[in-house]
Amino acid sequence: MSSSQEPGTGALGQMSSSEIAALENAFMEMLSSLEGESAAASTTTSKTRNAATSSTPKAPANEVKLGLRASDVAFPSGNNVYDHSPFAPFNLDEKVLKDFVPPQFMTVGLADGAKSLAAIDEFTRRSRIPTLRKDNTAPSHDDPDVQSMASCIMGFGAPGESYAVVFCDPLTRQFLRAHPLFQKPLCIEPHYSSIPIYIGSSNVHDNGENGKGKGLFAARRIAKDEVLFREPPLMIMTPETSPHIAMQFDKITSQTMPARTQAALDALHNCWPGNDRFGRVRTNMIAVDLPTRPLDRPFGGCFQLVSRANHSCAPNVSFGWDYRTFQGSLITDRVIEAGEEIFISYCDVHASKAARREEILRKYRFKCTCTRCGPD
Numbered sequence: 345m346s347s348s349q350e351p352g353t354g355a356l357g358q359m360s361s362s363e364i365a366a367l368e369n370a371f372m373e374m375l376s377s378l379e380g381e382s383a384a385a386s387t388t389t390s391k392t393r394n395a396a397t398s399s400t401p402k403a404p405a406n407e408v409k410l411g412l413r414a415s416d417v418a419f420p421s422g423n424n425v426y427d428h429s430p431f432a433p434f435n436l437d438e439k440v441l442k443d444f445v446p447p448q449f450m451t452v453g454l455a456d457g458a459k460s461l462a463a464i465d466e467f468t469r470r471s472r473i474p475t476l477r478k479d480n481t482a483p484s485h486d487d488p489d490v491q492s493m494a495s496c497i498m499g500f501g502a503p504g505e506s507y508a509v510v511f512c513d514p515l516t517r518q519f520l521r522a523h524p525l526f527q528k529p530l531c532i533e534p535h536y537s538s539i540p541i542y543i544g545s546s547n548v549h550d551n552g553e554n555g556k557g558k559g560l561f562a563a564r565r566i567a568k569d570e571v572l573f574r575e576p577p578l579m580i581m582t583p584e585t586s587p588h589i590a591m592q593f594d595k596i597t598s599q600t601m602p603a604r605t606q607a608a609l610d611a612l613h614n615c616w617p618g619n620d621r622f623g624r625v626r627t628n629m630i631a632v633d634l635p636t637r638p639l640d641r642p643f644g645g646c647f648q649l650v651s652r653a654n655h656s657c658a659p660n661v662s663f664g665w666d667y668r669t670f671q672g673s674l675i676t677d678r679v680i681e682a683g684e685e686i687f688i689s690y691c692d693v694h695a696s697k698a699a700r701r702e703e704i705l706r707k708y709r710f711k712c713t714c715t716r717c718g719p720d
């Protein structure tokens with residue numbers, strides 16, 4: 345996308361899904377031809393190295409390093425925010441976002457609550473989530489009942505295509521509908537064949553009879569402060585999930601989530617008894633903040649890649665989230681060697697060992713025996 349285009353009017357933003365798929369294939373082909381060139385040439389430009397690093401194991405054409413096929417990825421590359429050229433995979437087009445001033449809903453309150461409730465979209469209607477108080481009045485944002493009474497479900501992404509499902513309050517729904525990326529295609533950045541990590545059998549997570557759990561590994565030596573990838577969440581959950589939603593979670597998500605997003609969610613690990621999606625979501629949620637909520641009560645997001653990262657109290661990457669781009673990312677805290685497992689932290693690394701262990705056991709059902717905690 346050229347930087348001279350107007351915000352939100354990029355050519356990719358107006359493309360149909362089949363056109364985006366064709367573009368995907370074209371990029372795959374261009375990428376493989378570049379990889380071929382870079383192997384043949386004794387010298388490469390720094391831009392080409394960016395796209396096809398000589399130390400990176402080469403992915404055969406049409407096969408991605410992550411072991412995923414394009415059809416497995418809920419959010420393939422291709423939107424109107426980033427330049428998907430492999431020459432500039434991480435260059436954010438700031439022009440698209442520069443005029444976006446998030447509405448200050450926190451201070452405005454739900455003055456137009458009735459209007460916003462009238463606009464609750466078909467996801468909410470179809471799943472029959474109550475959006476009014478029992479006395480038929482609109483809930484206000486600070487109403488203690490609002491969390492259970494006014495849950496909304498909405499899709500954020502390309503309509504009819506891949507989109508993230510968001511369980512939230514009406515205020516957040518209003519905010520997301522005002523977001524410049526509302527109804528725009530979401531994507532993984534850079535193109536998934538260029539992501540310098542792969543999903544492999546974990547060095548720390550034993551799945552019992554099912555064998556090793558999964559984890560993320562560096563596909564090449566990765567420098568400090570490198571953004572490994574950016575990806576939109578499969579799902580965002582309000583922290584106050586009503587029993588109404590929890591009990592019907594499988595049914596609601598089956599009715600509202602695109603098939604690709606469902607498949608990606610179902611592929612994630614579940615550390616809770618049973619095989620329901622709610623357990624899967626609880627296992628894989630990571631804090632993502634939206635300006636409609638106080639920072640100490642963030643939403644939880646489930647991601648295709650981020651949620652594969654195992655825990656260490658001495659992590660080598662940090663999780664980043666930007667609600668403006670609607671993407672989570674992993675950023676290296678130090679140099680990571682090829683083949684090394686990538687770890688984030690699931691707890692407060694400044695807490696005592698006992699407190700860290702207690703939190704991890706309670707939330708994720710394993711005893712942390714990382715390099716910092718040791719085996720005992």
Ligand SMILES: C[S@@+](CC[C@H](N)C(=O)[O-])C[C@H]1O[C@@H](n2cnc3c(N)ncnc32)[C@H](O)[C@@H]1O
Nearest residue numbers: 548549557558613615628651652654655708710
């Ligand atoms: C968000 S998932 C991480 C990805 C997961 N390993 C997989 O196979 O998809 C969290 C779960 O991974 C496992 N896990 C994560 N870090 C671990 C560690 N340091 N030691 C043992 N198990 C761990 C636990 O079962 C935890 O509930």
